[in-house]
Every structure is written in structure tokens, then in C-alpha cells.
Amino acid sequence: MREDTRSRIQEIALKLFIEQGYEATSLREIAEELGVTKAALYYHFKTKEDIVASLAEMRVNEIHELLDWLRLQPRSPEVRREFLVRYAVQLESSRHQEIMRFLERNQTALRDHPTMVRTRELMLELVEEINEPGDPLPLRLRRAMALFSLHAGMWLSERDAGTREEKRGATLQVALEILDGQESDEVTVKAAMERFGAAG
Amino acid sequence: MREDTRSRIQEIALKLFIEQGYEATSLREIAEELGVTKAALYYHFKTKEDIVASLAEMRVNEIHELLDWLRLQPRSPEVRREFLVRYAVQLESSRHQEIMRFLERNQTALRDHPTMVRTRELMLELVEEINEPGDPLPLRLRRAMALFSLHAGMWLSERDAGTREEKRGATLQVALEILDGQESDEVTVKAAMERFGAAG
DNA sequence: GTCTATAAGTAGATAGAC
DNA sequence: GTCTATCTACTTATAGAC
Numbered sequence: 001m002r003e004d005t006r007s008r009i010q011e012i013a014l015k016l017f018i019e020q021g022y023e024a025t026s027l028r029e030i031a032e033e034l035g036v037t038k039a040a041l042y043y044h045f046k047t048k049e050d051i052v053a054s055l056a057e058m059r060v061n062e063i064h065e066l067l068d069w070l071r072l073q074p075r076s077p078e079v080r081r082e083f084l085v086r087y088a089v090q091l092e093s094s095r096h097q098e099i100m101r102f103l104e105r106n107q108t109a110l111r112d113h114p115t116m117v118r119t120r121e122l123m124l125e126l127v128e129e130i131n132e133p134g135d136p137l138p139l140r141l142r143r144a145m146a147l148f149s150l151h152a153g154m155w156l157s158e159r160d161a162g163t164r165e166e167k168r169g170a171t172l173q174v175a176l177e178i179l180d181g182q183e184s185d186e187v188t189v190k191a192a193m194e195r196f197g198a199a200g
Numbered sequence: 201m202r203e204d205t206r207s208r209i210q211e212i213a214l215k216l217f218i219e220q221g222y223e224a225t226s227l228r229e230i231a232e233e234l235g236v237t238k239a240a241l242y243y244h245f246k247t248k249e250d251i252v253a254s255l256a257e258m259r260v261n262e263i264h265e266l267l268d269w270l271r272l273q274p275r276s277p278e279v280r281r282e283f284l285v286r287y288a289v290q291l292e293s294s295r296h297q298e299i300m301r302f303l304e305r306n307q308t309a310l311r312d313h314p315t316m317v318r319t320r321e322l323m324l325e326l327v328e329e330i331n332e333p334g335d336p337l338p339l340r341l342r343r344a345m346a347l348f349s350l351h352a353g354m355w356l357s358e359r360d361a362g363t364r365e366e367k368r369g370a371t372l373q374v375a376l377e378i379l380d381g382q383e384s385d386e387v388t389v390k391a392a393m394e395r396f397g398a399a400g
Numbered sequence: 401g402t403c404t405a406t407a408a409g410t411a412g413a414t415a416g417a418c
Numbered sequence: 419g420t421c422t423a424t425c426t427a428c429t430t431a432t433a434g435a436c
Contacts, residue, residue: 005419021308023223026411039414040420048412108221108305137362138370138377141353145374148352149345162337170338174345177338178378205401226429240402242431 006044008034013051014098022052022106049113056115059099062090063122070129077180080130080143084179088150088172097154104151146179206244208234213251214298222252222306249313256315259299262290263322270329277380280330280343284379288350288372297354304351346379 012033016025027048031038045051066086073079091097103110103119110116127147131140153171162170212233216225227248231238245251266286273279291297303310303319310316327347331340353371362370 018308021223021311023221024309027413028411036419037421038412039422042413043419046413105308108218109224111221137366138373141370142374142377145345145349145352145378149349152345152348152352153341166337170341173338174342177342177381178345181377227431228429236401237403238430239404239432243401246431248430 005034005036005040009041009044009051010054014055014102017052017055017102018098018105022102022109052110052113053115055099056103056110056113056119059096059103060115060118060122062096063119063126066090067122067126067129070126075129075132080179081176083130084146084150084175085172087147088168088175091150091154092168100151101154142181143179146175149175149178205234205236205240209241209244209251210254214255214302217252217255217302218298218305222302222309252310252313253315255299256303256310256313256319259296259303260315260318260322262296263319263326266290267322267326267329270326275329275332280379281376283330284346284350284375285372287347288368288375291350291354292368300351301354342381343379346375349375349378 009030013025013030016029016033019025027038027041031041034040045054066083069086070079070083073082091100103116107116127140127144130143130147150171153167153174209230213225213230216229216233227238227241231241234240245254266283269286270279270283273282291300303316307316327340327344330343330347350371353367353374
């Protein structure tokens with residue numbers, strides 16, 4: 001089947017790109033792990049970059065969905081919290097978590113890649129949407145950091161003690177605390193975490 | 201002069217490693233930009249990895265200094281704030297800021313490099329030192345995030361509006377807010393920022 | 401300290417048989 | 419769809435002249 005080999009290539013490439021980096025992973029390695037020759041890869045993907053593009057596109061679509069939703073909402077504290085929860089839920093989806101890891105870890109190598117440029121643009125638009133035009137710099141920065149902390153939590157919690165559930169709960173809690181400047185009451189955080197848990 | 205060429209190699213290598221990535225930068229490029237041949241590089245550095253090691257070592261030394269200081273202090277809110285300020289001051293030193301950018305952007309490529317492993321270990325020890333053994337996970341995570349936000353602020357503020365002074369002030373302010381859970385009064389933040397400004 | 405020349409290997413990519 | 423064989427263009431690294 002055509003689609004099967006294609007997606008196996010994506011799967012293996014993604015794994016190796018995360019482990020070793022994009023530049024350090026050769027098509028030979030991908031082919032070997034798949035049990036075929038390099039030439040076979042070229043039937044499914046015209047170039048090495050095309051493999052990257054096919055992976056990064058999935059992420060672009062996800063962010064775009066979120067951005068479309070956000071633009072239909074008014075700018076309010078409630079929407080910002082809801083947005084953070086939605087973003088966290090998206091991060092939890094294991095396939096997209098891997099793709100994001102790949103994108104994060106290969107930022108420099110893929111700097112000028114069109115899908116990469118698009119991803120950065122969309123992320124900046126997200127940050128703009130959760131801020132009001134006249135907001136002071138520290139407030140803008142703090143909101144951006146709240147979003148960013150969901151990413152950071154991902155890698156920090158690899159190491160720390162605790163179950164997976166505890167870690168993702170803690171990460172979301174901290175992100176919400178940062179967003180609201182610690183004003184978020186326990187009830188709000190608890191409610192958000194329940195929604196978060198239900199979606200995982 | 202021997203030392204002169206050696207440090208010019210480091211300087212150019214650092215620049216190219218940041219711009220293009222470690223793997224994507226060849227010794228030919230470094231040599232060309234320096235105006236010598238590849239062979240000349242090999243007189244100063246045995247391998248490409250040795251150039252990296254010489255760069256990463258500077259960072260290791262800086263973190264170690266901070267860790268040594270931190271271990272002599274009691275674990276208190278004041279010390280944690282003071283630590284954040286010291287860390288921010290270190291980040292401001294332009295040479296080390298570049299080295300850190302290099303390390304951040306090439307994490308995957310340098311994953312197994314000894315100096316890289318050492319850097320990660322030291323960072324984790326710093327995080328341990330600003331936490332008490334029995335602290336709950338969300339609190340631990342938030343403190344780690346405060347430290348991390350100083351890094352994030354570095355790249356976020358590349359884009360945002362405002363002067364360099366405003367940006368670094370805002371970044372430190374946000375980091376302190378995250379650390380204390382917004383409890384830090386204005387006076388404390390102002391005092392910290394003044395110290396920060398004096399060191400830049 | 402820097403050069404020329406070259407070794408030895410790998411990369412991404414293609415042509416054409418099956 | 420996958421193969422073998424091959425091309426071209428690099429790469430890191432070394433030997434030895436100046």
C-alpha cells in the first residue's frame with residue numbers, strides 16, 4: 001500500500017530527527033531503519049526537505065485552527081484562560097507533541113524553511129491575539145510566557161518526580177497562574193484541569 | 201600572535217554556529233570568513249568538536265560560579281530573588297549571551313557532547329537549589345519557570361517594541377513575578393532592576 | 401603558522417532495470 | 419514500488435612543503 005510506506009517514513013524520520021537532529025540524520029539511516037534503500041524514499045518524497053514539510057504542515061494546521069477560534073472570541077480574561085487550556089490539550093495529543101519537539105529542537109536547521117517561517121508567524125499572531133494593543137510590555141511578556149511555559153513544562157517534567165497526570169496538571173496550573181498573575185482562584189484552576197483531563 | 205587567531209576562530213565559529221547551526225557550518229566556511237585555509241584551523245583546534253568545547257566551557261564556568269555562590273546561601277525567598285537577578289546579570293554579558301544562544305539552538309546536535317551534558321546537569325542542580333526538598337510539584341515547576349523565563353525573554357524581546365532597557369527590565373520583572381507568585385511588591389522589583397541596570 | 405594537495409568517507413539525488 | 423549502480427558535491431581530517 002502506498003500510504004502505509006509513506007507514513008512509516010514520516011514516523012521513522014520524525015523519531016530520528018528528534019533523537020539526532022535534522023542535519024545529523026541521513027536518508028541512508030532512515031532507509032536502513034525502514035528496511036529499504038535510499039532510492040525507495042525518493043519515490044515517496046522528492047527531497048529530504050519534503051519530509052520535513054509534510055511533518056511541519058500538521059502543526060501549522062493545528063495552530064491555525066486555534067487562531068481561527070481565538071479570533072472569533074472577545075478579548076477577555078476568560079477567553080485567555082480557555083485559550084491556554086485548549087493549547088494545552090493540543091500539546092497533549094501525542095503525535096503533535098512529537099512534531100513540536102522536532103520543530104523546537106531543530107529551529108536553527110529549519111530556520112528558513114517555509115513551513116517553519118509560517119509556524120513562527122502564527123505563534124506571534126496567537127500572542128498578539130491574547131494581548132490588547134495598548135497593554136504595557138511586562139504584561140504582554142507575562143502572557144507570552146504563560147503560553148510558553150506550557151512548552152517548557154513539557155520538557156521540564158520529563159525529569160521531575162510524579163505521575164504523568166500530576167505533571168500535566170501542575171504545568172497547566174502554573175501556566176494559568178502566570179497568565180493571571182496568581183489571581184486565579186483554586187476553583188477556576190480545578191475546573192480547567194478537569195477539562196484538561198477529560199480530553200487527554 | 202597565536203592567541204589572536206585562536207580567538208578569531210572562536211568568534212567566527214560562534215557567529216556561524218548561531219546563524220546556521222553547528223552541523224550546517226563547515227570548517228571551510230569558517231576558514232573562508234577568517235581568510236585562511238581549513239588546514240590552518242587544524243593547527244589551532246584538533247577537531248571541529250574542540251571548537252565547540254572551548255566555547256561551551258566558558259558557559260560551564262559561569263554557571264558553576266553561580267552554583268557555588270548559591271550553595272553558600274540559606275534557602276530563602278530573598279536569596280531566590282537575588283539569585284534570579286544574578287542570573288539575569290550574567291545573561292546580559294554580551295559574549296555569554298551569544299554562547300548561550302549557540303547552546304540553546306544546537307541542543308540536539310550537541311546532545312552527547314561532554315560539555316553539553318555537564319551544562320544540563322548544572323542547570324538541574326541550580327533548580328534543585330532554589331527549591332526545598334519537600335516542595336509540591338507546581339511550586340517547583342513555577343520556580344524553574346521563573347529561571348527559564350529569563351531565557352525566553354531574551355528571544356521574545358527581540359521582536360517586541362520598546363528599548364533594550366525597557367525589555368530587559370520587563371523580562372526581569374516578569375521573572376520575579378513568576379518566582380514569587382505576584383507577591384513581590386513594587387519596591388522589591390524596582391530595587392532589583394536598579395541593581396540589574398548598574399551591572400549592564 | 402599557514403600553505404597545497406589529497407585522502408577517505410558521506411551526503412543528497414538520479415537513471416534505469418525489474 | 420523497490421532495486422542496483424552511479425554522479426556530483428561536499429565533508430572532516432592529515433602529510434608535508436615553505
